[in-house]
Amino acid sequence: MARSESGPLNSTINLLARRKKLRRSSNSSASAQFWLPEAAGREALTNASLLLARTSRIVVATGIANIYARDAMAMAAAQKTLAEAYPGRFLLGLGVSHAPLVERFRGHRYEKPVTTMRAYLDAMDRAAYQAVPPATEPLRVLAALGPKMLKLAAERAAGAHPYFVTPEHTARAREILGANRLLAVEQAVVLETDSIKAREIARAYMAMYLDLANYVTNLRALGFTDDDFTNGGSNRLVDAIVAWVISALSWRGFARITPRAPTTFACKR
Numbered sequence: 001m002a003r004s005e006s007g008p009l010n011s012t013i014n015l016l017a018r019r020k021k022l023r024r025s026s027n028s029s030a031s032a033q034f035w036l037p038e039a040a041g042r043e044a045l046t047n048a049s050l051l052l053a054r055t056s057r058i059v060v061a062t063g064i065a066n067i068y069a070r071d072a073m074a075m076a077a078a079q080k081t082l083a084e085a086y087p088g089r090f091l092l093g094l095g096v097s098h099a100p101l102v103e104r105f106r107g108h109r110y111e112k113p114v115t116t117m118r119a120y121l122d123a124m125d126r127a128a129y130q131a132v133p134p135a136t137e138p139l140r141v142l143a144a145l146g147p148k149m150l151k152l153a154a155e156r157a158a159g160a161h162p163y164f165v166t167p168e169h170t171a172r173a174r175e176i177l178g179a180n181r182l183l184a185v186e187q188a189v190v191l192e193t194d195s196i197k198a199r200e201i202a203r204a205y206m207a208m209y210l211d212l213a214n215y216v217t218n219l220r221a222l223g224f225t226d227d228d229f230t231n232g233g234s235n236r237l238v239d240a241i242v243a244w245v246i247s248a249l250s251w252r253g254f255a256r257i258t259p260r261a262p263t264t265f266a267c268k269r
Helices: 019-028 044-053 072-085 099-105 113-126 147-156 167-177 195-206 213-221 235-241 246-256
Strands: 033-036 059-062 090-095 140-142 182-189 263-268
Touching: 033 044, 033 182, 044 059, 044 072, 072 090, 072 113, 090 113, 113 147, 140 147, 147 167, 167 182, 195 235
Parallel strands: 033 059, 059 090, 090 140, 182 263
Antiparallel strands: none
C-alpha cells in the first residue's frame, strides 16, 4: 500500500526561509506532499507556483483553494497552467469554504455547498482554454465532510480532503469514496506529552473551527453534542480531533489507514 509523506497546512510560513528545507524534502521522497491553505493569507495558486518553482519533486496541493475566490474558468486555467509547467506535481484541492469567510471577508453570498460545487465543477469542465494543454489530465480533490459532498468527490474528482475530522469520519469517508479514490485527511498534531498542556494548545487551535457551522454540523453527525462544544471543547472532542502524544499519534495514524487504497495525511503543525 502506498502512503505519502505530508507537510504543513500553514499560511504563515516564510517561503524564503523554508526554501532550502523544501528542496531537501523534495529530494528525499518522490511522493512527499506540501499542503497549503487559502483564507486571509497568501493567494493559493500563486503560493503554489512559488513553492513548485523552488522545488524539484515535491507535490504541492491546495488545501483548499476557495471556489468563491475566483471564477471556474480562472481556476481551470490556473490548474492547467501549473500542470503544464510542473507535470504530476500540482494537486488542486477545491472547497466551498464557510459562510462567514465568504460573506464577511469576500462580500459574496454563500449558497448551498453541494449544489454550488457541482455547478462550479461543471463550469470548470466546459471552460475554454486556448493554450498548450498539460501532458496529462490534472487532478483535483474536494474538501468534503458530509456524505453528499463525499459522494460528489467520488464522482467528479480524484478524491477528498476532509479537515477537522475524527478517525470515525475517515472510515465513513472511505466507504463513500470507494477503494480507488484519494483520501487526504488533515490531522492536527500537538508535540506535547502532558495532557493539560496539550489540550490547552489544542483548544486554542480548535476555537476558530468550533465557530464554523460546517464543522460543528459534521461533528454532531458523528455523535458529539452541545456539551462537547462548551468551554473550548470537551476532552472527548479535543482528543478525537488532535493527536497529542506519541502513542495517540501512532494509534490515529493506523486508524486512518485502510488496506484498500492509498491514504495521505496533511498534518497541521
